[in-house]
Amino acid sequence: MRKSINVEQTVTSRRNVLRGTAFAGAAALTGGAAHASLLSRPMPKTPRMGHSRPVITVESAPDTMAEAAPADLSGLERVRQELVDPPFAPEHEQVASGPPKIVEIEMVTHERLMTVDEDSGASIWALTYNGSVPGPLIIVHQDDYVELTLRNPVESVMEHNIDFHASTGALGGGGLTHIYPGEETVLRWKATKPGCFTYHCAPGGAMIPYHVCHGMNGAIMVLPRDGLKDAEGNPLRYDSIAYFGEQDYYLPRDDNGDFKSYDTAGDDYADSLEAMATLVPTHQVFNGAVGALTGANALKAQVGETVLMVHNSCNVDSRPHLIGGHGNYVWETSFTDPPLTGVETWFVRGGCAAAAMYTFEQPGVYAYVNHNLIIAALKGATAHFVVEGPWDNALMEQVVAPRPFEG
Amino acid sequence: MLRVITAALAIGVAMAGPAFAEMHEVQMLNRGEAGPMVFEPDFLQIEPGDTVKFIATDPAHNAESIPEMAPEGAETFKGKINEEVEVTFDVEGLYGIKCLPHYAMGMVMTVAVGEVTEVPESYLEGRIPPRARERFDAQRSNL
Numbered sequence: 370m371r372k373s374i375n376v377e378q379t380v381t382s383r384r385n386v387l388r389g390t391a392f393a394g395a396a397a398l399t400g401g402a403a404h405a406s407l408l409s410r411p412m413p414k415t416p417r418m419g420h421s422r423p424v425i426t427v428e429s430a431p432d433t434m435a436e437a438a439p440a441d442l443s444g445l446e447r448v449r450q451e452l453v454d455p456p457f458a459p460e461h462e463q464v465a466s467g468p469p470k471i472v473e474i475e476m477v478t479h480e481r482l483m484t485v486d487e488d489s490g491a492s493i494w495a496l497t498y499n500g501s502v503p504g505p506l507i508i509v510h511q512d513d514y515v516e517l518t519l520r521n522p523v524e525s526v527m528e529h530n531i532d533f534h535a536s537t538g539a540l541g542g543g544g545l546t547h548i549y550p551g552e553e554t555v556l557r558w559k560a561t562k563p564g565c566f567t568y569h570c571a572p573g574g575a576m577i578p579y580h581v582c583h584g585m586n587g588a589i590m591v592l593p594r595d596g597l598k599d600a601e602g603n604p605l606r607y608d609s610i611a612y613f614g615e616q617d618y619y620l621p622r623d624d625n626g627d628f629k630s631y632d633t634a635g636d637d638y639a640d641s642l643e644a645m646a647t648l649v650p651t652h653q654v655f656n657g658a659v660g661a662l663t664g665a666n667a668l669k670a671q672v673g674e675t676v677l678m679v680h681n682s683c684n685v686d687s688r689p690h691l692i693g694g695h696g697n698y699v700w701e702t703s704f705t706d707p708p709l710t711g712v713e714t715w716f717v718r719g720g721c722a723a724a725a726m727y728t729f730e731q732p733g734v735y736a737y738v739n740h741n742l743i744i745a746a747l748k749g750a751t752a753h754f755v756v757e758g759p760w761d762n763a764l765m766e767q768v769v770a771p772r773p774f775e776g
Numbered sequence: 777m778l779r780v781i782t783a784a785l786a787i788g789v790a791m792a793g794p795a796f797a798e799m800h801e802v803q804m805l806n807r808g809e810a811g812p813m814v815f816e817p818d819f820l821q822i823e824p825g826d827t828v829k830f831i832a833t834d835p836a837h838n839a840e841s842i843p844e845m846a847p848e849g850a851e852t853f854k855g856k857i858n859e860e861v862e863v864t865f866d867v868e869g870l871y872g873i874k875c876l877p878h879y880a881m882g883m884v885m886t887v888a889v890g891e892v893t894e895v896p897e898s899y900l901e902g903r904i905p906p907r908a909r910e911r912f913d914a915q916r917s918n919l
Contacts, residue, residue: 523906525880526880526881526907527880527881528879528880528905549879549880549903549904549905549906550880550905550906550907551905551906572877573876573877574836574857574876574877575835575836575857575877576877633812635812635813635881636812638806638812638813638836638878639806639807639834639835639836642835642836
């Protein structure tokens with residue numbers, strides 16, 4: 370009996386698929402046991418809606434994994450980090466005390482119906498980590514180990530996994546964390562690179578953007594062990610963290626132009642792919658919904674308070690601007706490079722998280738926006754800080770209140 | 777490469793012997809009579825040497841065998857996303873087929889080749905998502 374061809378290896382190219390075909394033919398010629406044969410034909414027709422073939426395929430773990438020596442984790446202290454809902458950050462140290470630790474975290478892949486815009490009634494069956502869009506902010510220090518327990522409730526409809534951009538190997542852990550409803554998995558990885566990084570679900574093929582565009586992404590901040598520093602190496606400390614997740618949604622509409630609603634997660638799959646392929650989001654919001662961080666939900670701060678704004682954008686480029694303030698220190702990519710200083714508008718590459726530090730100098734409302742102002746005002750990417758404290762006339766003064774003038 | 781395909785096809789036909797090998801069509805759909813994400817039909821009773829054509833009616837699906845759910849000695853296959861594939865089943869027995877991206881959503885089908893009266897003991901023992909298992913169970917009742 371001939372050994373079956375390795376099913377994982379057959380996906381990589383048409384040539385390999387054809388090799389399998391030739392193989393089956395050869396077996397038939399020898400008169401041996403009959404085998405199912407695959408005749409793979411190129412599709413002359415263009416798939417509907419103009420989707421190109423996904424180039425991202427899901428691969429299993431490398432064969433050498435089974436032979437690898439166990440990691441030496443002796444003497445490492447284990448701590449548990451309780452993750453909290455955005456826009457808040459988990460309890461953490463800015464400067465690590467002691468040697469690297471194993472930081473245990475837990476995330477559950479909840480699929481839940483969320484309102485995206487109360488005014489229009491737009492909603493989505495969001496795919497989430499721990500029920501929020503974005504997923505919770507994780508904070509560790511360089512050389513810590515992140516040990517994630519990932520659970521997919523049995524009520525779920527879909528398979529999930531997680532790709533940490535901060536990690537190394539196995540598609541960011543994506544290749545080792547595929548879980549069906551009712552399953553859990555544990556992944557441990559070493560945070561070798563300091564910076565803010567995206568994590569997201571990546572089940573394979575078109576499911577990757579589908580999950581990402583349904584909210585399944587978030588950020589991890591890997592701090593240098595001795596904390597953040599300016600270009601001269603002076604320590605930079607913050608009083609609080611504001612965590613923004615910029616989310617692009619592509620919500621399907623019906624023939625009347627109204628947003629469609631669906632009974633369960635996954636039901637919108639075909640419609641969503643069609644809407645996503647336009648590359649034009651129907652909504653682009655902070656923290657899951659239009660107005661999630663404005664009005665009664667605005668962030669609060671005091672004059673003199675230093676806020677670290679962590680901004681995750683898994684899919685689309687963004688250019689955050691704090692209206693009425695600045696980015697005193699901005700780390701667009703890693704914490705290894707010195708921060709930009711005195712920045713007007715900074716850049717968050719799609720597939721990236723960035724950090725910006727600012728100390729409020731005046732009271733009042735500050736709008737934190739994507740300074741593509743169409744996106745800010747019409748698509749939803751606006752948040753507000755309401756800052757309390759004394760006004761400083763030396764920084765700004767209304768010399769003449771608006772009044773009519775003659776001539 | 778075309779020559780390879782043609783040769784293999786010729787062999788496939790030759791293998792089928794004097795009996796007329798049939799072609800069965802299965803559509804891959806985002807929604808069908810059984811709900812979202814389906815092969816339609818999701819159960820086929822065919823003869824050895826018959827071919828099943830998996831048609832990419834809706835986008836983003838594939839058809840591939842589940843190695844643990846195939847008779848011993850049967851070749852495995854894995855169609856690409858959005859690709860129409862034809863698979864000739866020569867070995868008698870029960871085959872579980874899945875769409876990889878929608879496996880968790882229950883997009884599976886069963887192909888019974890030849891005289892299959894009972895389900896092999898190990899057939900449903902593997903790692904199968906709950907919704908796929910429900911549909912496999914339902915498909916089994918066709919035997």
